[in-house]
Amino acid sequence: MLKSIAKASLLAAALALPLSFTSAQAEEKKDFKVCWSIYVGWMPWGYLQDSGIMKKWADKYSIDVEIVQINDYVESINQYTAGEYDGCSMTNMDGLSIPAGGGVDTTALIVGDYSNGNDGIILKDKTELADIKGQNVNLVELSVSHYLLARALDTVDLSEKDLTVVNTSDADMIAAYATPDVTSVVTWNPLLSEIEAQPNATKVFDSSGIPGEIIDIMMVNTETLADNPDFGKALVGAWYELMAVMSSDSDEGIAARTAMAEASGTDLAGYDAQLATTKMFYTPAEAVAFTKSAELPETMKFVAEFLFDKGILGEGAPSPEFVGVAFADGSTYGDANNVKLRFDPAFMQMAADGSL
Amino acid sequence: MRIINRKPSRVTATALGLLPFVATVAAYAVASHYRRLDNPADKLLPSLQSMGEAFWRMAAVPDRRSGDLLLWLDTFDSLWRLGTGMTISTLLALLIGISIGFIPHIRSALAPYLATFSLIPPITILPILFIVFGLGEMAKIALIVIGTAPVMIRYTAQAVLDIPKEMIIKAETLGASVWQMVTRLVLPQVLPRLISCLRLSLVPAWIFLISAEAIASTSGLGYRIFLVRRYLAMDVILPYVVWITLLAFLLDRALLLLSRRAFRWHHLGGDAL
Numbered sequence: 320m321l322k323s324i325a326k327a328s329l330l331a332a333a334l335a336l337p338l339s340f341t342s343a344q345a346e347e348k349k350d351f352k353v354c355w356s357i358y359v360g361w362m363p364w365g366y367l368q369d370s371g372i373m374k375k376w377a378d379k380y381s382i383d384v385e386i387v388q389i390n391d392y393v394e395s396i397n398q399y400t401a402g403e404y405d406g407c408s409m410t411n412m413d414g415l416s417i418p419a420g421g422g423v424d425t426t427a428l429i430v431g432d433y434s435n436g437n438d439g440i441i442l443k444d445k446t447e448l449a450d451i452k453g454q455n456v457n458l459v460e461l462s463v464s465h466y467l468l469a470r471a472l473d474t475v476d477l478s479e480k481d482l483t484v485v486n487t488s489d490a491d492m493i494a495a496y497a498t499p500d501v502t503s504v505v506t507w508n509p510l511l512s513e514i515e516a517q518p519n520a521t522k523v524f525d526s527s528g529i530p531g532e533i534i535d536i537m538m539v540n541t542e543t544l545a546d547n548p549d550f551g552k553a554l555v556g557a558w559y560e561l562m563a564v565m566s567s568d569s570d571e572g573i574a575a576r577t578a579m580a581e582a583s584g585t586d587l588a589g590y591d592a593q594l595a596t597t598k599m600f601y602t603p604a605e606a607v608a609f610t611k612s613a614e615l616p617e618t619m620k621f622v623a624e625f626l627f628d629k630g631i632l633g634e635g636a637p638s639p640e641f642v643g644v645a646f647a648d649g650s651t652y653g654d655a656n657n658v659k660l661r662f663d664p665a666f667m668q669m670a671a672d673g674s675l
Numbered sequence: 676m677r678i679i680n681r682k683p684s685r686v687t688a689t690a691l692g693l694l695p696f697v698a699t700v701a702a703y704a705v706a707s708h709y710r711r712l713d714n715p716a717d718k719l720l721p722s723l724q725s726m727g728e729a730f731w732r733m734a735a736v737p738d739r740r741s742g743d744l745l746l747w748l749d750t751f752d753s754l755w756r757l758g759t760g761m762t763i764s765t766l767l768a769l770l771i772g773i774s775i776g777f778i779p780h781i782r783s784a785l786a787p788y789l790a791t792f793s794l795i796p797p798i799t800i801l802p803i804l805f806i807v808f809g810l811g812e813m814a815k816i817a818l819i820v821i822g823t824a825p826v827m828i829r830y831t832a833q834a835v836l837d838i839p840k841e842m843i844i845k846a847e848t849l850g851a852s853v854w855q856m857v858t859r860l861v862l863p864q865v866l867p868r869l870i871s872c873l874r875l876s877l878v879p880a881w882i883f884l885i886s887a888e889a890i891a892s893t894s895g896l897g898y899r900i901f902l903v904r905r906y907l908a909m910d911v912i913l914p915y916v917v918w919i920t921l922l923a924f925l926l927d928r929a930l931l932l933l934s935r936r937a938f939r940w941h942h943l944g945g946d947a948l
Contacts, residue, residue, distance in 0.1 A: 397907050401719045416906045422716025457810070457891065461905045479740075485810070486902055487891040494802040495891060500809040630739060631906050 350383045351550050353406035354399060356392040359508060359593040360432040360535040361408045362579035363561050376557040380549035406539035410463050412622045414538045416631045419642050419659035424541040426661045428551055429558050430606045434533040436596030437508045438467045439525035441515060448523040449475045451482055451503055457495055458505035460486035463533050466625050468505045471524040508593050509585060532618045541661060555666040556675040559603050566601040603670035610664040611647045619644045619652055721910040730914040753896040756812065757884050760819030765873055768827035773861055776835025793825030798886060815887035822883040823876040834868040835861055867941035870934040874927050881923055
């Protein structure tokens with residue numbers, strides 16, 4: 320019996336090894352992995368890898384950076400939180416709830432864009448946001464869609480109690496809209512424009528009503544970044560080199576956007592239409608200014624309160640201020656002793672100064 | 676003595692049976708411990724204690740928003756869907772299965788069609804189900820029925836065909852009508868086998884239930900798991916998985932018990948299932 324206990328614990332240790340050491344090897348590394356998923360503002364990540372721009376910058380700092388596309392957005396964040404990746408593209412809201420809420424100290428390295436109409440609320444056969452009262456609303460629960468709905472309801476003095484939220488997978492959103500029971504949906508592009516194109520659909524609210532609140536960011540592990548500033552420099556350098564190309568109407572810019580359009584399953588016109596409802600920060604200076612703006616702490620407060628209200632910050636969280644968020648000027652929102660999300664424009668500033 | 680002839684004592688047998696369970700929990704506890712040394716708030720492998728707390732919260736503390744006890748609400752809704760779906764599937768299996776197995780004309784008409792239909796992976800026709808049944812309870816129950824009924828019907832039909840010809844001839848010789856043969860000869864032979872089939876079909880039924888709840892729902896065990904997956908709340912997901920396993924196990928044992936009580940003759944040879 321003693322022998323079998325010894326054997327069992329040996330086996331347990333063997334099983335536990337690969338799980339326990341994945342995130343413990345932050346220092347002195349040369350190989351980095353970041354992940355991203357399909358979204359208009361993140362398509363450049365795929366292009367960086369394919370075009371070799373990433374490799375060029377990684378070589379400059381004598382490191383190796385691999386950019387991996389993951390098909391499922393939430394899964395990509397979960398993988399990052401579990402320590403499989405050193406960075407991952409996500410929204411400010413999911414960054415606060417999943418990695419930061421899960422105790423993984425995370426830094427917003429590149430503030431890439433904010434949704435300026437990419438997320439919206441659509442009603443079937445109704446034309447006013449207030450008509451949403453009493454309806455079943457199909458959306459991906461606890462996502463930015465849910466946040467958008469909560470913020471939209473504030474504007475017409477309604478609350479979530481006035482309607483029923485039906486959790487619906489984004490993969491089935493278009494099929495769901497085609498059924499008679501579904502009368503309202505909240506979703507994002509390209510699904511949004513697809514559904515809006517139906518004859519009985521009216522978009523009654525979109526994220527341009529709350530500009531700068533749904534922010535798309537490359538989040539990286541704070542510890543890894545502190546130990547390896549070259550990792551941050553390479554990512555930021557590569558990103559803004561591509562931004563300059565992408566924003567131009569040169570042949571090179573059009574070629575880049577066409578490649579990104581194809582990778583996201585649309586054509587250049589379709590991709591440009593999505594870019595039109597996305598406020599991209601094409602220059603590092605714009606991104607730095609946004610990160611330093613006084614509105615950002617305000618936004619993160621809304622987001623933290625929303626997450627707390629939905630119980631997402633963890634049940635141990637006594638208040639929305641449980642997880643601290645640090646901003647560019649050194650101020651924090653929430654618990655200063657538990658800062659897990661940091662908005663640090665230092666690397667973007669280097670790009671703006673041309674010192675990379 | 677050769678190893679194949681050495682039988683464990685009752686105590687050893689129980690200990691051996693428990694060992695893999697204990698080893699799994701121990702392996703988990705060790706892995707979780709090391710991950711939490713690194714990051715005390717780790718979400719991937721929460722401690723057994725925090726899972727216990729999460730389970731208690733789901734089961735006994737009213738939800739802040741709705742005031743419901745979430746675990747029981749989810750369990751009730753899921754079991755209702757599963758129960759309704761499997762009841763419909765079982766009734767279909769009885770009605771159509773016996774007809775196919777007992778009446779050659781019906782067999783010729785339906786058997787090839789059902790054999791084909793049962794091979795369609797139900798998930799692939801989900802968009803069609805949405806259009807026909809909407810997104811509500813109907814679609815979820817329909818997915819379970821479509822996923823399980825065809826195989827159960829085929830199995831029942833085969834069970835009818837497996838009844839020894841001699842018994843049917845004997846019943847006919849004694850002047851039994853078709854209805855009498857169905858109630859007195861076919862049903863007693865087929866019902867216990869249908870229960871075995873039902874027990875096996877519960878495995879895919881759970882899968883279809885959870886997939887259906889993941890797609891569009893406001894409650895249910897599958898809904899909760901896919902919802903909290905959005906913020907990697909493994910402290911809720913893992914106890915839910917254990918809970919689902921326990922429910923499935925209890926359902927299976929209850930059906931076995933029912934079969935043993937009601938159809939003793941079917942269990943004389945011992946059970947492998």
